[in-house]
Amino acid sequence: MSKVYILGGAQTDFERNWKKEGKNMVALLKEAVTDGLANADITFDDIKELNKDNRVACFVGNFIAEKYTEQGHLGAFMTEVNAAFYGVPSARYEAACASSSVAIDAAQTKIKSGDYDVAIVVGWELMKTVDSKTGGDFLGRAAFYEKEGKDIDFPFPKLFGKLADETLKKYPIEEKRYMDALASISAINYSNGKRNPMAQTRKWFMSYEQASTRGTETNPLVGGKLAVSDCSQVTDGAAVVVLASEKFMKERGIKEKPVIKGYGHRVAPMLFEKKMADNAASAFILPWTRQAVVDAYKRSGLTVDDMDVFETHDCFTSSEYAAISSFGLTEPSREYEAVESGLISFDGKKPINPSGGLIGCGHPVGASGARMFLDLYKQVTGTAGRYQIHGVRNAMMLNIGGSATTNYVFVVGVDR
């Protein structure tokens, strides 16, 4: 089996509102793909050449463009980006907010098997086409809509608010300590986002104090104990990564590109209540999330000690909190220690989300997996600019779909 190399990629500026700019999904794809290929040093002519021998394919991740932009058949839209994609195999992959991770997984599989030598992964979502309440309802389809989403305003903040409640029930932590840890997680992500020139919130103000003052006019409660400061953003954007086979690397004489070292993919019960019933026998609140991490460690032959940086799915502060023990940074129930000690801060030993994550950088749902993956690539290659963590050799990401239903983990590292 071929190793899978990462040649590069790009993300769009997550501050942008494409509806306000009067631009459609094709414009978004054109910009992201053009920038991503340029970063990976692949031209449209290269694609034409590779396609003559059926050596290149596209993998498009998107959650729910059918609702946001009234458009399906998204894989075929690569042909609108450039005529070089005429005839190139391309399809759309969907697993809610983990859509572009499943696209990356499909892409790496085709490279490993030797079917293709270059795989272009594009994750995207345009979410500002509708008002926030309508958008919140669309996102409800990442849960069991009939039972958990229909006729409920903003179902997801409520589900992750329940995760906060369940965490407090399962573990012997005092509520204040837990909520303060969540406020710190928010403040860290916003603060990291200030370093990222593509982050949606780079100009926004947030502090620990503001994040821990919940239930005010500027920080209203949105789901149980969670307030606006605990939520990720509604974002327009795309992220592109380009993968390649060993054969391609040799042909081109490309050296020193990172490789995918391992992955994990586990699906938990769809309904939130069933998830919670299912965790009774586990020390972890999200045992299948933990299992996906364990699988990725096992496949990569690495442990938490080998990881220099993490990107996680902080769709809400309560999900990042649960990720801490899932990564193995603390024992389950003691996640607060990693927050309080500064372990996961930008300057800590195991930083989480130097990019700002979904809270700081933004969360165009179908793009987030590819965006995290791109950030691992940047960290490992030392190209993350002001949010670079020093000396990264291995990095891990966790991307979840629904209420931690689909769990995707990738390990990216230097090629030994």
Added chain:
Amino acid sequence: MNIKTVTVVGATGTMGANIAGIFASFGGAKVYMIGRDIEKVKRTIPRTVKSVKADSIAKNLIPADFTMLEQCVADSDLVFESCAENIHVKTETAARIGKALKSDAVSCTGTSGLSVTALAECYPEDLRSRFFGVHMFNPPYSMSLCELIETKYSEKELADELKDYLDRTLLRTVVEVKDSPAFLGNRIGFQFINEALQYAETYKDNGGIDYIDAILGSFTGRSMAPLNTSDFVGLDVHKAIVDNIYQNTDDYAHETFILPQYVQKLIDEKKLGRKSGEGLYKLVRYDNGLKRPTVLDINTGMYRDRIPYVFPFADNMKKYIAEGEYIKAFDQLVNNHSLEAEICLSFLLKYIVYSLYAAKEVGYTIEAADDVMATGFNWCPPLAMYQALSSVSDVKTLIKERLTDIRGKIDIDGLLADIKPSRYDYRLYFKSGK
């Protein structure tokens, strides 16, 4: 620079109220907000809180009035004067601040047009080195531009520390500029806007105001068309800026700073723009809730319905921009020879040239022109505009061919010799819309 306590003098004005929010939020400072009427200051505080979306700062905002000025200043590490743009008010305030300022504190004026050097001279000699111009744009929460003006008295090391504080702590895009009338951003921006106002008069038989705005709309690299921007800023404010530049500078574009008569007439009639309900434009509201957008007809002096102009070049540009085909859009602009396309392109070319010229005169680097226009106006900055047009044509040749009237007045080759790739992405600024 360790700034724990700040005094904002003139805190009930739009800028003062917003700047107090910036110091209290990003700066984490305690802020004394001084206004003429303490009750009005108290009513301003919720606005300040809202401007940075953070209730958590409310407890750090302390209302005060002018009788408490000396006491507040004496307790402050930084004093920010944001009073009315009136030399008498500002000199009087500067003198009072100077008497109470701590010897290790910093004092700033937010003036948008007055001489910072002249204001420095209102301070005791030993404190003049600690005085700077710090010119922010409205609203500062979303417009990050901050022009930093040193005077001949300023202490260089302190200026560097202040710059670092504004940049890293307050997250401003700091651009160092010379103490020149209206500084850099407004010099460039209002040259463009005022010339557009003049063109509206020249082309009043073609439609005038909305005609020119339709030619220079958001598809030309900005959020808001120029005359609409003037209406939004306020025609009185516009006048103050262009009059100041016209009276106190003299460059090749001098005549483009003359305020057109019809605008003066609107100001005389107190039709100052958006804030007074009518100006260049007027939104007529009916009792049944219907709104009717109208525009001033320069010929008749009456408001009329806006005209849905159809310019093939503009419609094609918008169509291409909507699909991310920027090069095809610029190709339409450069290769269409309708009157409207030629006016449009000439404005964009003049903008590039004047920006580079002004950056040399008022700034210290060529990039200064880019920073001020991107982060103070949200317009495609000049170097990025140069790059955009370069994708379809040789811009130097275009300038020489299309801007015949400035050819002899300035050294175009010399100006363009220093051109650099922009740090800004032009694609963000060209929009498909009105």
